[in-house]
Amino acid sequence: MSTVTKTNGGGTQTGDNRPKLPIYLDYQATTPCDPRVVQTMLPWFTEKFGNPHSRNHSYGWEAEEAVEIARKQVASIVNADEREIVFTSGATESNNTALKGVARFYKDRKDHLVTVVTEHKCVLDSCRHLEQEGFKVTYLPVKKDGLVDLDQLKSAITDKTVMVSVMAANNEIGVIQPLAEIGKICRERKTFFHTDAAQGVGKIPLDVEAMNIDLMSISGHKLYGPKGIGALFVRRKPRVRLQALMTGGGQERGFRSGTLPTPLCVGLGEACAIAQREMGAEAERLKMLRDRFLAGINKRLPEVFLNGDLDKRLPGNLNLSFAYVEGEGLMMGIKDVAVSSGSACTSASLEPSYVLRALGVDVELAHTSLRIGFGRFTTEQDLDYAVEHIVSAVDRLRAMSPLWEMAQQGIDIKSIKWTGH
Amino acid sequence: MAYSEKLLEHYENPRNVGALDKDAADVGTGLVGAPACGDVMKLQIKVNEQGVIQDAKFKTFGCGSAIASSSLATEWIKGKTLDEADQIKNSHIAQHLALPPVKIHCSILAEDAIKAAIADYRAKHPEKTEG
Amino acid sequence: MTLVASYLDYNATAPVLPEARAAMAEALAMTGNPSSVHGFGRAARRAIDDARAKVAALVGVKPEAVVFTSGGTEANNLALAAHGFERVLVSAIEHDSVLRAAPEAQRIPVNADGVVNLQALDDALAAGGKALVSVMLANNEAGVIQPVAKAAAIAHRYGAALHCDAVQAAGKIEIDMGALGADMLTLSAHKLGGPSGVGALILRDGVALNPALLGGGQESWRRAGTENLAGIVGFGVAADIAARDLEKAPALAGLRDEIERRVLVVAPDAPIYGKAAPRLVNTSCIGMPGVKGETQVMAFDLAGIAVSAGAACSSGKVTPSAVLQAMGASKELAGQAIRVSLGRGNGPGDVARFAAVWKDLYDRARRLKQAA
Numbered sequence: 001m002s003t004v005t006k007t008n009g010g011g012t013q014t015g016d017n018r019p020k021l022p023i024y025l026d027y028q029a030t031t032p033c034d035p036r037v038v039q040t041m042l043p044w045f046t047e048k049f050g051n052p053h054s055r056n057h058s059y060g061w062e063a064e065e066a067v068e069i070a071r072k073q074v075a076s077i078v079n080a081d082e083r084e085i086v087f088t089s090g091a092t093e094s095n096n097t098a099l100k101g102v103a104r105f106y107k108d109r110k111d112h113l114v115t116v117v118t119e120h121k122c123v124l125d126s127c128r129h130l131e132q133e134g135f136k137v138t139y140l141p142v143k144k145d146g147l148v149d150l151d152q153l154k155s156a157i158t159d160k161t162v163m164v165s166v167m168a169a170n171n172e173i174g175v176i177q178p179l180a181e182i183g184k185i186c187r188e189r190k191t192f193f194h195t196d197a198a199q200g201v202g203k204i205p206l207d208v209e210a211m212n213i214d215l216m217s218i219s220g221h222k223l224y225g226p227k228g229i230g231a232l233f234v235r236r237k238p239r240v241r242l243q244a245l246m247t248g249g250g251q252e253r254g255f256r257s258g259t260l261p262t263p264l265c266v267g268l269g270e271a272c273a274i275a276q277r278e279m280g281a282e283a284e285r286l287k288m289l290r291d292r293f294l295a296g297i298n299k300r301l302p303e304v305f306l307n308g309d310l311d312k313r314l315p316g317n318l319n320l321s322f323a324y325v326e327g328e329g330l331m332m333g334i335k336d337v338a339v340s341s342g343s344a345c346t347s348a349s350l351e352p353s354y355v356l357r358a359l360g361v362d363v364e365l366a367h368t369s370l371r372i373g374f375g376r377f378t379t380e381q382d383l384d385y386a387v388e389h390i391v392s393a394v395d396r397l398r399a400m401s402p403l404w405e406m407a408q409q410g411i412d413i414k415s416i417k418w419t420g421h
Numbered sequence: 422m423a424y425s426e427k428l429l430e431h432y433e434n435p436r437n438v439g440a441l442d443k444d445a446a447d448v449g450t451g452l453v454g455a456p457a458c459g460d461v462m463k464l465q466i467k468v469n470e471q472g473v474i475q476d477a478k479f480k481t482f483g484c485g486s487a488i489a490s491s492s493l494a495t496e497w498i499k500g501k502t503l504d505e506a507d508q509i510k511n512s513h514i515a516q517h518l519a520l521p522p523v524k525i526h527c528s529i530l531a532e533d534a535i536k537a538a539i540a541d542y543r544a545k546h547p548e549k550t551e552g
Numbered sequence: 553m554t555l556v557a558s559y560l561d562y563n564a565t566a567p568v569l570p571e572a573r574a575a576m577a578e579a580l581a582m583t584g585n586p587s588s589v590h591g592f593g594r595a596a597r598r599a600i601d602d603a604r605a606k607v608a609a610l611v612g613v614k615p616e617a618v619v620f621t622s623g624g625t626e627a628n629n630l631a632l633a634a635h636g637f638e639r640v641l642v643s644a645i646e647h648d649s650v651l652r653a654a655p656e657a658q659r660i661p662v663n664a665d666g667v668v669n670l671q672a673l674d675d676a677l678a679a680g681g682k683a684l685v686s687v688m689l690a691n692n693e694a695g696v697i698q699p700v701a702k703a704a705a706i707a708h709r710y711g712a713a714l715h716c717d718a719v720q721a722a723g724k725i726e727i728d729m730g731a732l733g734a735d736m737l738t739l740s741a742h743k744l745g746g747p748s749g750v751g752a753l754i755l756r757d758g759v760a761l762n763p764a765l766l767g768g769g770q771e772s773w774r775r776a777g778t779e780n781l782a783g784i785v786g787f788g789v790a791a792d793i794a795a796r797d798l799e800k801a802p803a804l805a806g807l808r809d810e811i812e813r814r815v816l817v818v819a820p821d822a823p824i825y826g827k828a829a830p831r832l833v834n835t836s837c838i839g840m841p842g843v844k845g846e847t848q849v850m851a852f853d854l855a856g857i858a859v860s861a862g863a864a865c866s867s868g869k870v871t872p873s874a875v876l877q878a879m880g881a882s883k884e885l886a887g888q889a890i891r892v893s894l895g896r897g898n899g900p901g902d903v904a905r906f907a908a909v910w911k912d913l914y915d916r917a918r919r920l921k922q923a924a
Contacts (some may be wrong), residue, residue: 020845022590022592024460024583025593026584026585026588026590026593027582029585029588029593030583030584030585030778031582031589032581032583033580035581036575040473042573043577045568045573046568061867077873078881086578087537087620089621089622089623089626089749089780090777090778090780091777092765092766092767092777092778093622093765093777094766095767096764096765097767119775121768121778122765122766122768122777123767125766125767126767127777143721155880158750213510219778221778226452226580226624227778227780227781227782227783228749228750228779228780228781228782228783228784229780245764245765246625246629246653247629247648247652248628248647248648248652249648249649250652255649257625257629257649257652258622258624258625258626258649259623259624259625259740259748259749260748260749261742261747261748261749262748263747263748263749263782264747264783276521282711323876326459326460326482326487328459328483328484328485329432329483329484329485329488331589332429332432332485333432333485335591337590338590338593339590340588340589340590364475370720399438400438400488401461401480401481401482402452402461402482403461403482404482405440413456417453418454418456418457418461419454419533
């Protein structure tokens with residue numbers, strides 16, 4: 001066939017099996033906004049504008065109705081009630097609100113939180129801030145596969161624990177935490193369970209009822225929706241209360257003030273609706289792509305290591321260490337293929353990923369890792385091209401690597417007294 | 422961050438990649454950096470009787486800026502005397518490649534590698550460093 | 553739904569400019585995260601930098617001074633929580649997002665025209681303590697423009713800093729942050745033809761925030777979270793156009809004055825709030841004696857005219873305006889006011905339509921009263 005299917009994910013496919021360059025393989029940093037979502041949003045920018053809080057004229061009514069439909073769509077994908085969904089500016093705000101808001105509200109009775117060392121920066125930074133306010137925080141380690149140890153979790157919870165915060169899926173290594181088990185433990189121990197599900201919603205089935213989740217952070221731009229919008233699920237029964245981060249007009253039942261951006265809310269809703277319909281088939285397809293990619297790499301390159309468990313993992317994530325080749329240098333060598341070395345939020349720093357370090361990955365190896373994220377608009381051709389270019393870049397850079405040379409000569413790199421700088 | 426044309430050109434077509442016999446009397450080897458820091462440079466020089474650097478080779482584990490810095494360093498030191506090569510400053514390398522601020526350390530490492538190679542050569546020839 | 557023939561509620565939200573919409577549609581089709589170092593990320597970063605320069609230009613500052621937020625409410629909350637102040641003073645007519653962000657703040661009264669009492673501010677500052685003062689540039693309900701430059705000079709004399717909520721003023725009057733002397737300034741995109749969900753806090757050099765959103769290093773560590781790319785791009789385009797369109801203000805003033813003239817012909821005793829003070833040229837806050845604002849708004853809506861009573865913020869509930877009460881209006885009178893706010897899309901037809909409905913309502917109310 002010779003037709004061109006246009007998507008905006010860098011995955012425009014032509015009939016002759018050549019992928020359109022550059023190829024976007026950084027789906028954990030952000031996903032392209034689905035064109036169907038964009039189409040749903042656009043009318044709300046102009047033809048149908050109105051402040052959804054202006055209850056007393058029809059422009060306002062129509063906007064409010066659209067926002068409420070979107071709220072239902074968001075609620076539906078995680079099996080929540082729409083009255084439990086608070087729109088925010090994104091998962092960072094949701095996480096900040098959940099952690100600081102709940103801790104501060106209950107501070108007279110409880111002063112302890114439990115989280116995990118591999119959480120997203122915004123969870124960890126919120127926790128550190130709470131420590132400055134006098135709260136105690138337990139940072140649980142993870143096992144080699146990136147998963148939290150449930151016995152450790154159990155023993156970390158005390159009568160003073162107000163909340164346990166464990167992410168659904170990790171942004172760097174994609175591993176999925178045992179949410180149902182954690183939720184059960186938290187419910188038994190009468191402590192709130194918050195999960196940062198920015199990477200999980202729309203990719204894996206999540207159910208706030210079955211998993212006993214009390215608060216959940218949702219991001220628009222990680223599930224093919226727009227940037228600048230997210231949501232926080234706040235359970236009504238048993239009721240979770242929190243102190244708002246932003247006060248003002250009292251929108252979102254006082255949980256979050258500020259004019260709701262109708263187009264963004266509508267976009268998030270539509271993104272959730274699409275994901276809910278397509279998640280199953282999409283996950284199957286992505287797993288096939290992933291296996292094909294991994295097989296292609298492993299067949300042609302020795303000493304490539306997968307970070308994090310392969311099975312309990314987002315279908316669109318791989319995190320690989322290409323020993324003896326520095327990740328950033330490798331990224332430059334595959335310039336038509338956009339991947340990341342470490343989290344997008346911290347890529348500007350030169351520190352190796354704290355997530356990989358938490359798994360026990362050697363710091364040397366951590367420097368050689370790439371996160372490869374693919375999704376809805378990624379094609380087989382995209383991945384075949386990526387494999388080809390990664391393999392040749394790794395070969396070229398290994399030939400240039402003094403560490404590879406030493407390894408070939410049988411010199412143990414750890415035996416050398418490095419100068420550092 | 423955006424990289425300069427010169428940097429990209431050195432990264433794409435690095436000069437003088439390879440190795441010299443580190444045990445040879447006329448070869449000086451510098452190995453600087455650390456895998457844990459994400460950068461390792463090995464820079465080698467081959468010096469003739471007149472104290473002129475006849476050949477230079479490098480291998481680098483690191484980002485594009487580190488690779489380009491070491492490539493440029495080998496290019497610059499070839500044909501120079503040891504004393505002249507010793508004068509090369511990281512700032513010259515950084516300026517030439519228009520390194521972004523977060524990558525200045527790559528040029529420092531390249532300067533260190535030159536100095537380490539020269540020092541290694543001189544250590545093998547204590548008689549020549551006297552004069 | 554009723555067809556809206558005349559939208560006269562621009563202070564609640566202004567329709568997105570077609571240019572901003574087109575730019576946003578393009579931005580929505582961009583793939584990268586602005587924090588990513590690859591080409592997709594850098595393209596997104598460039599789009600944000602470009603918008604930052606445009607927003608900075610609107611208020612005469614350097615791009616680095618701009619901190620993008622999710623809107624005016626977040627920016628105001630961020631400003632009021634700024635680092636290093638012992639006490640907060642706010643004018644009595646500030647937006648709820650300022651008043652509620654600093655519930656302990658001392659309120660500085662306004663006079664009957666809605667202008668903040670500078671002597672009262674001076675006296676309050678004289679009491680001592682490192683203070684943060686918040687005075688809005690133009691009030692959202694009556695449109696009264698505040699003497700911010702003077703307030704800033706007074707504040708600085710006492711070593712205090714001044715925050716200015718310029719959400720309603722931006723795009724309607726020229727703003728030069730340096731000339732105003734403000735240390736912090738709040739902007740909102742959707743009030744000037746950009747999208748909702750994006751705003752900015754503009755900072756003078758040396759002002760330290762207590763960031764509310766912690767996490768990534770976005771906005772130079774002043775506001776974490778992946779940037780609202782399309783929203784920021786739309787904001788930039790709208791700011792650019794707003795800066796150029798300021799010269800069209802006199803035309804709006806003509807329409808607004810004509811509305812007020814016709815109202816006063818019908819009812820010479822109808823209060824027009826802040827009329828004696830400098831006001832935004834697009835805003836008019838008009839009381840209809842004996843008729844509740846809410847009733848008026850519904851009647852206007854049935855006639856296809858969108859206006860508002862009170863501020864459109866607190867979810868749905870319409871309470872008598874606190875701003876008008878601060879200006880000395882009784883609770884009853886304050887409850888009889890509506891706000892008419894004009895914008896780019898309005899013309900003489902809107903004035904005529906509004907005036908006719910207003911007269912009709914007013915006459916009906918009078919007849920009912922006489923019958924009773």
